[in-house]
Amino acid sequence: MTGRHSGWNFRGMRMNNKNPICVIDDEPLNLDIISDVLSKEGYAVITSSNLDDGLIEIRKTHPTILLLDLNVSGKDARRFIRDNCGFLKDITIIIISGFIGKMERRELGNLGVKFFFQKPIDFDNLVDTISHLEI
Numbered sequence: 401m402t403g404r405h406s407g408w409n410f411r412g413m414r415m416n417n418k419n420p421i422c423v424i425d426d427e428p429l430n431l432d433i434i435s436d437v438l439s440k441e442g443y444a445v446i447t448s449s450n451l452d453d454g455l456i457e458i459r460k461t462h463p464t465i466l467l468l469d470l471n472v473s474g475k476d477a478r479r480f481i482r483d484n485c486g487f488l489k490d491i492t493i494i495i496i497s498g499f500i501g502k503m504e505r506r507e508l509g510n511l512g513v514k515f516f517f518q519k520p521i522d523f524d525n526l527v528d529t530i531s532h533l534e535i
Contacts, residue, residue: 420444421530422463424454425496426473430519434467434496437523443530449473451480463491465530470497470504478504481511488512492533496521 421443423434431447438445446461448454451472458466466488470477477495481488494515495508505516517526 419464420446420461421465421467422454422458422461423447423467424449424451424472425467425469426450427469430469430496434521437527438530441527441531451475451477455480455484458491459487465533466491466493467496468493470495470500478507478511481508481513485511494526494529 421438423431423438423445424447425431425434426449428449431449435445435447446457446463448457449472454468454472468477468480472480481493489512492515493513494517495513496517496519498519500516500518508516515529
């Protein structure tokens with residue numbers, strides 16, 4: 401499932417569609433909640449429920465931030481990042497997962513990932529982190 405959300409936030413102010421945030425997660429409820437939270441904060445959000453469609457969306461929209469589940473439909477996000485590292489190098493990747501072990505954090509850190517959020521996500525902290533990234 402790939403979709404785009406409205407270009408208007410809840411205050412009726414036009415969102416900045418120049419720098420969207422891409423969210424890839426195979427759980428539709430997670431996509432909806434994350435998208436709703438970020439849209440209400442004024443961010444343009446593009447979603448995908450699988451890595452292949454997500455990569456297509458990333459290539460089309462050139463997001464500055466990627467929220468990526470660690471395991472999407474049985475596929476490991478680490479391999480996705482490694483296989484596309486040249487293309488993803490200018491995108492800030494934020495890993496979201498139910499569990500992120502120390503070895504996974506170290507390996508992902510070596511791939512350039514600096515931010516990790518464990519599910520259930522602390523949305524106040526997520527929004528604060530994203531707002532400080534100056535997208």
